[in-house]
Amino acid sequence: MNRLLCFGFGFCAGTLAERLAKSGWSITGTSRTAEGCAEIAARGFAAARFDALAPIDPSIIAAHGHVLLSIPPDEIGDPVLRLHLDHILASGRSFRWIGYLSSTSVYGDRGGGWVDESAPLVPSSERAARRVHAEEQWLGLSRTHGLPVHIFRLAGIYGPGRNQLLSIRAGTARAIVKPGQVFSRIHVEDIAGVLEASMAMPRPGRIYNLCDNEPAPPENVVAFAAELMSAPPPPQVDIALAGLSPMALSFYEDSKRVCNRRIKEELGYRLLYPTYREGLAALKATL
Numbered sequence: 001m002n003r004l005l006c007f008g009f010g011f012c013a014g015t016l017a018e019r020l021a022k023s024g025w026s027i028t029g030t031s032r033t034a035e036g037c038a039e040i041a042a043r044g045f046a047a048a049r050f051d052a053l054a055p056i057d058p059s060i061i062a063a064h065g066h067v068l069l070s071i072p073p074d075e076i077g078d079p080v081l082r083l084h085l086d087h088i089l090a091s092g093r094s095f096r097w098i099g100y101l102s103s104t105s106v107y108g109d110r111g112g113g114w115v116d117e118s119a120p121l122v123p124s125s126e127r128a129a130r131r132v133h134a135e136e137q138w139l140g141l142s143r144t145h146g147l148p149v150h151i152f153r154l155a156g157i158y159g160p161g162r163n164q165l166l167s168i169r170a171g172t173a174r175a176i177v178k179p180g181q182v183f184s185r186i187h188v189e190d191i192a193g194v195l196e197a198s199m200a201m202p203r204p205g206r207i208y209n210l211c212d213n214e215p216a217p218p219e220n221v222v223a224f225a226a227e228l229m230s231a232p233p234p235p236q237v238d239i240a241l242a243g244l245s246p247m248a249l250s251f252y253e254d255s256k257r258v259c260n261r262r263i264k265e266e267l268g269y270r271l272l273y274p275t276y277r278e279g280l281a282a283l284k285a286t287l
Helices: 011-021 034-042 056-062 079-090 126-145 164-170 190-199 220-227 246-250 262-266 276-284
Strands: 003-007 026-031 046-049 066-069 099-103 150-154 156-158 175-177 185-187 207-210 236-238
Touching: 003 150, 011 190, 026 034, 034 046, 056 079, 079 126, 099 126, 099 190, 126 150, 126 262, 150 190, 156 190, 156 276, 164 220, 164 246, 164 276, 175 220, 185 190, 185 276, 207 262, 220 276
Parallel strands: 003 026, 003 066, 026 046, 066 099, 099 150, 150 207, 156 185, 175 236
Antiparallel strands: none
16 A cells, blocks of 8 residues: 655645545655644544654654655754654655755745746745755755655745635725736645646655746736636735735745746656636636
């Protein structure tokens, strides 16, 4: 039986787990809290407590041939490596696939230009710099110890329960405008699909951008969501007048178009939702 251990059981890991469970996979997910573990168990998966101070039983790591890492690094590094490096190395030969979920923020600001996986990494925030360091650590283990590590750089994620349709319906949507700003996005089901395709065709040490075919200004996405909901488009607000928090503003620091050619050519993956239009239209049908 195929067995997947998910360090962190958020939106992406949960979606992948539901997908793989239909094919008979055994899934274990971790959470920082007892309540989180109970929620994982309620979904029919095994659960283990893990946080930056509380390692899991090493036997759990040894029992899984596939590992997904979706916990972001903190100010002192990757918590999984900090607490379990020795256990991971001890089980190295039993692993068939390790996936690390990173972010396209590692590319920094490109003024709206295109980037692919070969582009130099110039992170423009401390959070993105931590991602770069964590990527380097995991890829280093692939080179020096033969671990089957794969890096997945995720664009902005949307899907059920996390999309602009809901903010339109709630009346809280805003069309924040920063001239020249473009973002890349990806539906969570396509993230799960790419991860599954990679598991079927492992290429240790490889890096993949996960995004759809059409980077777009955020105000375009909000306007399309409003159209789907038969609602007037929210008024456009200049970013300088939007009163965003420092965290929210940080997402507007980088403008770039992310290329997804590699997932198509190497993994043969065909996007379920090639642009935000197909993705939002499908989500509208479920409301």
